[in-house]
Each structure stands twice: as structure tokens, then as C-alpha cells.
Amino acid sequence: MNAKGKYKRQDMVLAFWLILPTLLAIGITAFYPLGQTIYDSFFKWSLRPGFQRQFVGFQNYINLFKDQRFLSALWNTIYFTIFSVLIEFLLGLATALVLNADFKLRGLVRAAVLIPWAIPTAVSSQMWKWMFNDQYGVISLMLYKIGLLEAGTPILGTPRLAMAAIIAVDVWKTTPFVALLLLAGLQTIPVELYEAARIDGAGLWRQFTSITMPILRPTIGVTLIFRTLDALRVFDVVYIMTQGAVGTETLAVYNRSLLMDNIFSPRGLFGYGSALSVVIFLIIGVFTIIYMRSLNIKLD
Amino acid sequence: MKKVVAVLMILVLAFSAFSVTITMTAGAVGTELETLYKQVELFMKENPDITVQIMPMPNSSTDRHDLYVTYLASGVSDPDVLMLDVIWPAEFAPFLVDLTDDYKYFELDEFFPGTVNSNTVDGRLVSVPWFTDAGILYYRKDLLVKYGYDVPETWDELFTIAKDISAKEGINGFVWQGARYEGLTCNVMEFVHSFGGEIIESGDVVVDDPKYFDKNVAAVAFMKKLIDEGVTPKGVTTYMEEEARRVFQNGDAVFMRNWPYAWSLANSPDSPVAGKVGITVLPKGPEPNGRHSATLGGWNLGINKNSSKAEIEAAKKLIKFLTSHEQQVFKAVHAGQTPTRVSAYNDPRTLEANDFYADILDVFLSAEPRPISPIYNEISYEIQVAVHSVLTGQAQPKAAVESLAKNLKGLIY
Numbered sequence: 149m150n151a152k153g154k155y156k157r158q159d160m161v162l163a164f165w166l167i168l169p170t171l172l173a174i175g176i177t178a179f180y181p182l183g184q185t186i187y188d189s190f191f192k193w194s195l196r197p198g199f200q201r202q203f204v205g206f207q208n209y210i211n212l213f214k215d216q217r218f219l220s221a222l223w224n225t226i227y228f229t230i231f232s233v234l235i236e237f238l239l240g241l242a243t244a245l246v247l248n249a250d251f252k253l254r255g256l257v258r259a260a261v262l263i264p265w266a267i268p269t270a271v272s273s274q275m276w277k278w279m280f281n282d283q284y285g286v287i288s289l290m291l292y293k294i295g296l297l298e299a300g301t302p303i304l305g306t307p308r309l310a311m312a313a314i315i316a317v318d319v320w321k322t323t324p325f326v327a328l329l330l331l332a333g334l335q336t337i338p339v340e341l342y343e344a345a346r347i348d349g350a351g352l353w354r355q356f357t358s359i360t361m362p363i364l365r366p367t368i369g370v371t372l373i374f375r376t377l378d379a380l381r382v383f384d385v386v387y388i389m390t391q392g393a394v395g396t397e398t399l400a401v402y403n404r405s406l407l408m409d410n411i412f413s414p415r416g417l418f419g420y421g422s423a424l425s426v427v428i429f430l431i432i433g434v435f436t437i438i439y440m441r442s443l444n445i446k447l448d
Numbered sequence: 449m450k451k452v453v454a455v456l457m458i459l460v461l462a463f464s465a466f467s468v469t470i471t472m473t474a475g476a477v478g479t480e481l482e483t484l485y486k487q488v489e490l491f492m493k494e495n496p497d498i499t500v501q502i503m504p505m506p507n508s509s510t511d512r513h514d515l516y517v518t519y520l521a522s523g524v525s526d527p528d529v530l531m532l533d534v535i536w537p538a539e540f541a542p543f544l545v546d547l548t549d550d551y552k553y554f555e556l557d558e559f560f561p562g563t564v565n566s567n568t569v570d571g572r573l574v575s576v577p578w579f580t581d582a583g584i585l586y587y588r589k590d591l592l593v594k595y596g597y598d599v600p601e602t603w604d605e606l607f608t609i610a611k612d613i614s615a616k617e618g619i620n621g622f623v624w625q626g627a628r629y630e631g632l633t634c635n636v637m638e639f640v641h642s643f644g645g646e647i648i649e650s651g652d653v654v655v656d657d658p659k660y661f662d663k664n665v666a667a668v669a670f671m672k673k674l675i676d677e678g679v680t681p682k683g684v685t686t687y688m689e690e691e692a693r694r695v696f697q698n699g700d701a702v703f704m705r706n707w708p709y710a711w712s713l714a715n716s717p718d719s720p721v722a723g724k725v726g727i728t729v730l731p732k733g734p735e736p737n738g739r740h741s742a743t744l745g746g747w748n749l750g751i752n753k754n755s756s757k758a759e760i761e762a763a764k765k766l767i768k769f770l771t772s773h774e775q776q777v778f779k780a781v782h783a784g785q786t787p788t789r790v791s792a793y794n795d796p797r798t799l800e801a802n803d804f805y806a807d808i809l810d811v812f813l814s815a816e817p818r819p820i821s822p823i824y825n826e827i828s829y830e831i832q833v834a835v836h837s838v839l840t841g842q843a844q845p846k847a848a849v850e851s852l853a854k855n856l857k858g859l860i861y
Binding site: 390392393411 | 510513514517520521539540542543620626627628629681682683684685686691694695700822823825826829836840842859
């Protein structure tokens, strides 16, 4: 594309000045901290007064991959991401298809579905933490009653179960968001296409696979990117419900611990924490690129 | 009108040249903050040249820590007076004014020695004990009487009594704090110390020292046994202070380990167990090394190093005022926070408001601090992980203590 031929010089100057504030804002709030974090990740240092900054090259990164706590946090994060996004997507798609149909009080139902999404995560996590309580929790009680769990089992204190519970809370909270995004996509599909398909004798399944899915693909792509990026840096729900105990620690929770709890540690963990931040950034970047490639999404 | 304003402005300016404003962080647990406002008002009346501004902080200790980290790391001079958890002095020492020469000024000889020790880092005094805390055992007086038991003296007695009564009453035996967080470290220290074990001794990792190893393993194994035998609910691995208190206060447990704050709540008019609760020292471990042990908690007051000279002087006055006998009694009466001065326990006003203090004075006198180290957070995390893995059935006590020793020794710097 030859931009120069297309636009007048005057317009280009105006555009530059219009974009500048945004660029500055992004530069200060996103690129500068990112650059600083990458820089810090090559040092062994701490904010403890008198601590000598030591350049260690890639040592922090090498140490990370020898760190059992990092490796399990990485695995937990990926596990959380795969299951939460997959379940949210399937449930969200089903919900969107239902909400797209014509029925009485549709507006009301659409609004009601969004309630879990509207509750701040800190509040809903605390609420669910109570419902999972071993003595007074309503969810625990139901699971004990129907015999799925042995009475007294603490859901958030049992390995694997705790992660499942956290995923369930995330699914409860975020499915409405996924449904909303997909619903917006569904509404762009012209009704005529389905009519034509029916006349050609296509069944419901055929209509779904040949019309709905292809047209919905860009929306699905954007939804999955949104959700995956969110899930990969999940923090609040884990931090509130278990603080990362019994195999639920995610990368962001470990990172908080390194950068906040141990910020003044004479062991110089601030650079190490920065390295972990960079790794999270890279993982999210890789996931984004994979999605964009495989779904053929263009961002311009 | 303009003239009046001008004169007023000049007066304010002239006045402020001699006056100093200091800021102080404060918690808001129960009536803590209201009480402090009253105390500060009195202080300002006595010291008209000093203005004190209170900065209320989140109640969670971890959240407060994160805020302090931000203030201190950025090098600002506010807050001038910092309310510090008993485990922070070593970590924050480089940011705090050295108060060693003011030992006499603050009359620290009159304080519980344990509280002063926990504020002393490498021989430097960095903060002054404000109010203290110690783990204590709550028990149901009515149930012990009903089944003819005495208050347990040893862990084995507690185990037997709790098992018997809980089975007959259909409630839990003994609740404590077993979630993987700082409170677990406090509980572990009590079990370990009461069994005669030790984790860190004068800065050295001794958890696998032949002198202590078996006792440490026995202590952790006992914690697991409480759960396995149904004396403690399995859910204890998710309990913090409030979860435990709710179970106990609801009448669903015979014994509870908690801090003194639960006393007034358990005896509040709407509490199902009001008037049926007793408190005592935590039981001791088996002979010959068993002893009673309570982990020291509490809060201290330190001064920000970045404050100006005038602010530091004013801050010292404020700290001296707040930790005086009179004000500690006032705090104990109005906020129920336990004094750090021995004399406050002999004051009839304190005892009238908190009659249980007399029973547990010894507990406060002998409360044991957690390890004092600038990497305390990392040490505590390793302890939490090791013990929690045993409690949740992922590791055997012996293996967990061994790996704890290895991990703690790996934290060299």
C-alpha cells in the first residue's frame, strides 16, 4: 500500500497530532514499564537500600526454568486457561444461540444473564469461597448430600478439587461475557441466509456448520483471544480463594509474591520477578500470534 | 473582609512555621480506629505545635505490607509513623529510624521482653511495641464440666477430651488455622515449640538438627493426626482466624486456637457460646521436652527514615505518648488490644474491662517471636508449604521436614 499517494500531506500532519496524545499515553503507561521490566530482568537486585545492582545476563531466566515453583505455576496457569476458556466458549456459544432466538422477555433474560459478569471478581470470589466452606457452604453441602464428596471434604483445601472449583467460578463469571460477544456476532448474520439454506433442504446442523460457524469465525477468534489473555494472567480469583495453595498457584500469583512480599529481600529477587513478568508477557504474545494465524484474523 | 483574611493567613503561616504535621498509619479492626482518634486528639491538645493525621489502612496484614512497600520503596516522607506487624521490623529496618539511643526515653525496660526483642534487628532497635498478641486456647467450659474433664494440660489430654466430647455432642473437637498463609506458620511454631522442637535458632536453620529433628517431625505428625482421627475437621486446611472463630462461636467446636481478639466476640450478646467460653495457655507436648508455647503477634510503631528532623522528633513524642501506661490502658479498655507494658496488667481499669487478662499474663510474658530475618517472608512460605503438604495428605511428616530443611538452607544470600 502506498499511503503517500493516498493522503494529502496536510491530512498526514493533522493525523500525526491527533494520534500523538494516544501514543504518548500508551508509551508512558505500557511501553516504558515494559522496557523497564525487560531491563530489570537482566539484573540481580532488590529495592533494599544499599543493595548493589548486579548484571547477570540471562541467569534469571535460566533459574526460572529450574524453579519448581515456577514450573508448577506455569502448568497450573495453562491448565486453568485451557479448561476455563474451553468450557466458557462451549457454554457461551450455547447461551448465545438460545439468546439469539426469538422469545418473550428476551431483553430481560439477556440482561439477567450478565449479572455474574457485573459482580466484581473480588466480591464473587469471596462469595464462592463461602459457598465452598466445609461446614456452612451450600455447594459443599449439596455435594456431600448427593454423595459426590465425602462429608467434610474441604473443596478449596483438596488438591485438584480446588483448581476445579476455581475454574468453575471463572466459568460462572465469564460465560455471560463470552455469550454476549458471540451474540453480537450472531446478530450480524442475515436471516435470508438461513431461509435460503432451508429452501435448499439443509438441516439445522448443516445450517450451523455451513452458515453460522464460518460467519461467526472472526467473532470467535476475538472472543478466544480476549478470554485466553485474561485467563493466562488470572490473579484475583485464585488469590482470594486459595492464595495459591494446593496446586492452584498461577504465574501472576507467584509474580505478586516475588515482587511484593519479597521486594526488599537481600536475595535480590526483584530482577527475578521481572524476568517472570517478561515470561508471562511472552507466553501471552505467543498465544495471541497462534490465534491470529490459525483463525486468519486481521487487526487492521 | 480582605484584611481579615490576610491577617488570618499570616497567623496561619506564622503558626505553621513552629508547628509540624505528621502522618500515621492505623488499622481499623473493631473499635481500634475510633479509639486512636480519641487518643490523638488528646495528644494534640497536650502538644499544640504538633498536628497528627491518621491514614487508615486495610485490615489485612498482607495488603498493608503491599502499601508500605510502595511508600518505602518510593522514598516519600509520608507516612511518618508506621504501624508495623511484629514480623516486619527486620525487612523494613533499612527504612526506619534507629531508636537504639531512645531505649530509656521509651522506657522499654517496662515492656514485655519478647516484644522488645522482636523489634531489635542486629542489635538496632527500630520500633516500639504498641500492642501484643499471643496464641491462646479457647475451650467450652460448659462441655468440659458436663463430661467431667479438667482443662487439658498436654496435647494428648486435649486430643482425648476433644475426641470424646466431639463424638458425643456431634460437633468438631479442635479448630485452628491450617490454611496455607502466615497464620499457619504461627500455629506450626506453637506445635513445634511445645514439642521441644525448633526451626531456626539465632539465624541458623536447625530444623534437621539431631537435637530437634524428631521433635519437629512429631509435632507435624501430631497436627496431621488431629485431622486423620477426626478431632480437627479436614476443612482446617482452608481455615484462617475468622473461619475457625465462626465454627467455635457457632458452638460447633470444643476447642479453638486463636488470638485474644476472639474473646470479646465469642462473649458478645449475640454469640451462641457467650459465657460458656474459657481461655488458657496452649497445651504442652510430651515429656521430657514438652512446654507451653504461644507465638508472639502484635503491632509496633516505627518512624520513616525519610521524614524531616522536626517530624522525627514529633513522631517520637507521639510514640512515647501512645505507648505510655495511661494510653495502653485506654486502648485495652476501649479497643480490647493487649498492652505491651507489664504495669498495664495491674491496672484495675484494664482488668475490669478484660478480666481474662489476669489468666493469660504468663502467656504474653513468655510468647515466642517468629524468626527475625529480612527474608522472613520466604522462610515463612517454606514452612507453610511443607506443613500444608502434610495436612493435605501430599507428603509424609518426615519427608516434609527433611525437604523444609533443604529448602530453608537454600535461601542463602
